[in-house]
Amino acid sequence: MIRFSDKLNQVHDRLHRAASAAGRDPGSIRLIAVSKTQPASAIRSLYQLGQRQFGENYLQEALDKQAQLADLADIQWHFIGPIQSNKTRDIASHFAWVHSVDRLKVARRLSDQRDPALPPLNICLQLNPDGEASKSGVAPAQLAALAGEVARLPRLRLRGLMAIPAPRTDYPSQLAGFRAVADALAQLKQQADHDGPGGELDTLSMGMSGDMEAAIAAGATFVRIGTDLFGPRF
Ligand SMILES: *Cc1c(COP(=O)(O)O)cnc(C)c1O
Numbered sequence: 001m002i003r004f005s006d007k008l009n010q011v012h013d014r015l016h017r018a019a020s021a022a023g024r025d026p027g028s029i030r031l032i033a034v035s036k037t038q039p040a041s042a043i044r045s046l047y048q049l050g051q052r053q054f055g056e057n058y059l060q061e062a063l064d065k066q067a068q069l070a071d072l073a074d075i076q077w078h079f080i081g082p083i084q085s086n087k088t089r090d091i092a093s094h095f096a097w098v099h100s101v102d103r104l105k106v107a108r109r110l111s112d113q114r115d116p117a118l119p120p121l122n123i124c125l126q127l128n129p130d131g132e133a134s135k136s137g138v139a140p141a142q143l144a145a146l147a148g149e150v151a152r153l154p155r156l157r158l159r160g161l162m163a164i165p166a167p168r169t170d171y172p173s174q175l176a177g178f179r180a181v182a183d184a185l186a187q188l189k190q191q192a193d194h195d196g197p198g199g200e201l202d203t204l205s206m207g208m209s210g211d212m213e214a215a216i217a218a219g220a221t222f223v224r225i226g227t228d229l230f231g232p233r234f
Contacts, residue, residue, distance in 0.1 A: 004045045007229050011212075015223065018216035029216055032078050032205075034226035036061065037233040040068040046229065047072050055099075055224050057081030059090055066094060080162070080205075080224060082136050089113045092155075097122040099162035099205050099222075102138045104149050111153035120155050124162040124205050129180045132166055140184060147188050160203030160221070161185050167210075174211045178218035181206055185219075 011031060019026040034055040035043050043054055043065060055078040056062035062077065069075060078097040088109040091098060101107050101123050114121045125147060128137025138146050151158045161184060165177030182204060189201045207215025207223035215223055226233065 002042075002231050004042070004229075005049055007231075008046060008049050008051060011225055011228055014212060015216065018213040021213075022217045024216065029220060030222050032080075032222050032224045033229050034080065034208075034224050035065070035230065036081070036226065038230045040065040042230055043069060044072070047075060052076055053078060053222075055080040055226075059087050063090060063094060078222075078224075085109055092121060093118070095121070097124070097159075099124040099224075100126045100136065101150065102126045102128075102136050102146075104146060107146075107150045107153055107156060111155040114155035116155075120157040122159050122203075123150060123156045124160050124203055125150065125158070127161050127163045127181055127184055129163050129177065129184065130166040135164065137163065143184060144188065144191055148191070151192065158201065160201050160205065161188075162205035164208070165206075171214055174214035175217055178206055178211075178215045178220070182219040 015029055015031060016026045019029055030053055032053045032055040033046050033051050036057040052074060053076045057080055066077065077095045078099060079091050079095045080099045083091060083100055083106050085106055088106060092110045092113040093115045098110060098121060110121055126137040127143060128135050128139055131139060147158060150156060161181055163181040168174045168177060185201060185204055192201060204220050205222040205224065207220045209225050209228040212223045
């Protein structure tokens with residue numbers, strides 16, 4: 001039996017320590033509980049402890065759990081997995097945030113299909129900062145063009161970048177990997193100031209169980225934590 005209160009407290013402690021080491025306000029860093037493969041009951045337990053942001057990778061699994069948790073009115077769902085373009089309709093209407101947009105076709109469909117009764121969908125572009133062939137994400141050289149197009153789509157709010165840098169075990173190289181993502185966001189902001197409205201660009205979604213400290217040091221505003229909250233995935 002997992003003691004969710006212990007796990008959540010430990011992750012909050014790490015977040016606070018990393019924030020103060022970096023001279024940052026811990027309130028500027030939000031925790032997304034990544035609940036892929038975990039049952040709805042585990043999400044409900046964390047919700048009852050005050051957690052509100054949850055991240056899911058697989059659409060059908062997410063929709064099933066959302067239906068079971070429909071009574072949790074102020075829960076915030078984040079879609080963080082690869083997006084097939086034939087799945088955009090449900091993603092557009094069942095999530096508050098999508099972190100894994102990496103091509104214009106998907107962004108256009110999400111904008112067209114976002115329920116007009118809902119506020120605009122918050123979007124992070126997924127960057128592939130190390131150019132890993134096996135990973136999704138837009139290449140650094142294509143990022144500015146994609147961001148310029150996405151910022152113009154009416155039912156989307158472009159908020160920033162998400163990234164999963166290549167795995168590194170030592171802190172200095174983790175930090176360098178996350179700083180490259182933060183630099184890419186800073187460049188986008190400059191471009192947006194130049195070219196007119198570019199969305200808020202206030203979001204860096206980066207850092208997982210193994211590297212959240214380095215991500216926070218580099219400026220993460222969302223950390224996405226699965227294993228250290230829920231235990232190993234099944
Ligand atoms: C699974 C996953 C996470 C959480 O990873 P942990 O190492 O379990 O904390 C974060 N982000 C994405 C995109 C994921 O797929």
